[in-house]
Amino acid sequence: MGFPGVWMTESESVVYRVVPKCACSTIGQIMYYSDHGEFFDGDIHDAKDKMHKWAHDYSQPVIEQNVKSHKSYAFTCVRNPYTRILSSFFDKICGIQRNGQRYRGKMVPLLVQKYGIEVGGDDGKQEFDQIKSFRRFLLFARDTIRWRRPMEPDIHWSAMSGHVSTFIVNGGRYNKIFWTEKFNGGMDQVLQSIDSPHAVDIKAIPRFNESEGHGPKRAHPVEDYFDDLSMHLVYEMYKRDFDLFKYDFHDPSNKMPVGEIDLDEVHAKLGE
Structure with missing residues (x-):
């Protein structure tokens, strides 16, 4: 099965498991910028080079070797199921x-x-x-x-826990899972934890919402x-998504998480 939905910077500074509808366009552009000092011109999902993606055959052995040896910092991002x-x-x-x-x-x-x-x-x-x-x-x-x-x-409405789990089941381990609702803080923690060729000021990054206006x-x-x-x-x-990523099922108006994500719990429950 390998590592579907995994993107990695060309410099191998960081590995990201894409979860659709969870700020993936912005995250991909940040990764691209951290390597090349510029944003990809267009939708990052269309980038065919300068970033490793599991969908590209030439990237698969590089990603597999990196992820299985836990060589780079690995993360993903989740969102309120509602x-x-x-x-x-x-x-x-x-x-x-x-x-x-x-x-x-x-x-x-x-x-x-x-x-x-x-x-x-x-x-x-x-x-x-x-x-x-x-x-x-x-x-x-x-x-x-x-x-x-x-x-x-x-993929856009299948459970987030399903996307997150393939990475674990096949031998990967997350260093960080953060929420789109607290994006700047979470993404900044990732950036502070890695060495990349170009510094990223998270407050200055535009939001790349490719579905806006569709x-x-x-x-x-x-x-x-x-x-x-x-x-x-x-x-x-989405029962598992609410439980593992600490969202409030009882109140659809509350999009914010109600607890901290326990990485050990995520790895134990999604690695089965």
Whole structure:
């Protein structure tokens, strides 16, 4: 299986396990800058060189050797499950992607037909009942995660603990897991722990939100999207995420963590 979703600086100063919808564009650009003194011109997900990625065949032996020998500082970043699934809905389901198409081609028409989801028309710009459509999307997301029907779960809404665990199961070990909600402090700790060719001032770094503007703006507070049934579905999908990464399941309006992440607990429970 190897190390899917792992990025590493060319200098091997740091290793990062990507978790989709958790500031990965910004983190990737920071890593790129720390090596080359400039940002990648475009979406960092499109970078084909100057950074090792597991998706590139030539990078795989370098990443594998590094990770298995715990040579470099390794980290990842997580996010509140409520805001993450909402973000996935507006970006991937309602939004038009960089290529001008709907995400994953026939998926959105399938959702419209089978689950009665509205997505704001052909361009994602029209008014629609966001709360009703999002709650129907939650049913679909749960079906993909629990029964793998009508399709396999997508990386943007599959549980964070699943992404985080592949790194551990295959022999990696995290030095740090931090929250997007406390991004500057967490990323700064990573940068202070590594030696990189170029210094990074975390306060001066722009945010590279590549999904910004893809879909309609969220029209309501986070908590309005989640009734009792929705919360039950979210807990069914993301129980481990709430428990391990210390988020508040009982209050969707509280996006902040409620405890400290215990790295030993994460490695023990996700390394099984």
